[in-house]
Amino acid sequence: xxxxTLELKAANVLSLDYDLRAALGSRFYGLTYDGxxxxxxxxxxxxxxxxxxxxxxxxxxxxxxxTPDQQTTVLDAAKLDQARKDxxxxxxxxxxxxxxxxxxxxxxxxxxxxxxxxxxLRKGS
Amino acid sequence: MTAIWTQPRTWNVGELTTxxxxxxxxxxxxxxxxxxxxxxxxxPTSLAITSTSLVDILAPITLSSSGGAFLVGxxxxxxxxxxxxxxxxxxxxxxxxxxxxxxxxxxxxxxSSTNFNPSFVxxxxxxxxxxxxxxxxxxxxxxxxxxxxxxxxxxxxFWVREI
Numbered sequence: 001x002x003x004x005t006l007e008l009k010a011a012n013v014l015s016l017d018y019d020l021r022a023a024l025g026s027r028f029y030g031l032t033y034d035g036x037x038x039x040x041x042x043x044x045x046x047x048x049x050x051x052x053x054x055x056x057x058x059x060x061x062x063x064x065x066x067t068p069d070q071q072t073t074v075l076d077a078a079k080l081d082q083a084r085k086d087x088x089x090x091x092x093x094x095x096x097x098x099x100x101x102x103x104x105x106x107x108x109x110x111x112x113x114x115x116x117x118x119x120x121l122r123k124g125s
Numbered sequence: 126m127t128a129i130w131t132q133p134r135t136w137n138v139g140e141l142t143t144x145x146x147x148x149x150x151x152x153x154x155x156x157x158x159x160x161x162x163x164x165x166x167x168x169p170t171s172l173a174i175t176s177t178s179l180v181d182i183l184a185p186i187t188l189s190s191s192g193g194a195f196l197v198g199x200x201x202x203x204x205x206x207x208x209x210x211x212x213x214x215x216x217x218x219x220x221x222x223x224x225x226x227x228x229x230x231x232x233x234x235x236x237s238s239t240n241f242n243p244s245f246v247x248x249x250x251x252x253x254x255x256x257x258x259x260x261x262x263x264x265x266x267x268x269x270x271x272x273x274x275x276x277x278x279x280x281x282x283f284w285v286r287e288i
Binding site for chain 2: 003031032
């Protein structure tokens with residue numbers, strides 16, 4: 001195992017790790033980043049071409065670029081944020097369901113109960 | 126002045142206790158017990174780790190010992206990128222792993238929104254008197270772990286003390 005330390009002003013650690021793993025495969029074990037330098041942990045069998053490839057990836061790294069997982073996380077958070085705006089302003093009003101289909105009324109009661117449980121959990125009670 | 130440890134003398138009946146002997150066996154040994162070889166390092170900047178193979182972290186500590194054992198400690202605040210990221214810490218003494226592949230301490234993170242304390246104290250058996258280098262190493266199972274340091278308002282401290 002060998003280490004390669006390079007200067008790097010800003011990093012999206014997971015994104016840089018993702019790109020290096022995609023490029024170097026099993027010859028890249030991961031990295032450490034301390035805010036100014038990144039240290040790549042490389043297999044002893046790494047070739048000079050792959051070292052140059054790693055150096056280029058670090059030099060051209062864009063911290064704003066997200067990994068697919070990070071993109072999914074951002075999208076999920078946006079969806080949840082929107083759903084909270086759309087539905088979480090007030091508890092479910094049971095009155096429109098009363099006297100209707102009994103199964104639907106029961107379902108609405110269950111939804112209201114779950115809503116209250118979730119709110120309690122979010123408040124830490 | 127660096128304190129010097131000397132194996133305590135076994136006194137004989139009728140033996141003259143000279144100033145030199147008292148200074149060496151009483152004063153110097155008490156000085157050593159009060160201030161044994163000690164090294165510490167506080168990380169100035171936070172450190173992110175994605176390596177799935179154990180890699181050196183923080184700075185190594187080298188001290189000159191008197192042949193005793195050591196206590197090694199690590200104190201920090203840490204978080205992981207997602208839940209169920211395992212973080213392994215190992216210690217190298219003079220290049221020799223103290224915990225093997227499983228390390229000497231093992232923690233599981235619960236995601237970026239939860240910080241936790243991965244601190245530990247580890248006993249290292251006596252080593253021959255002389256210079257010894259201690260290196261802290263870490264790896265993650267996937268994703269990343271971040272050790273927060275002074276730059277983020279936290280303390281990440283690695284220390285070694287001969288006992």
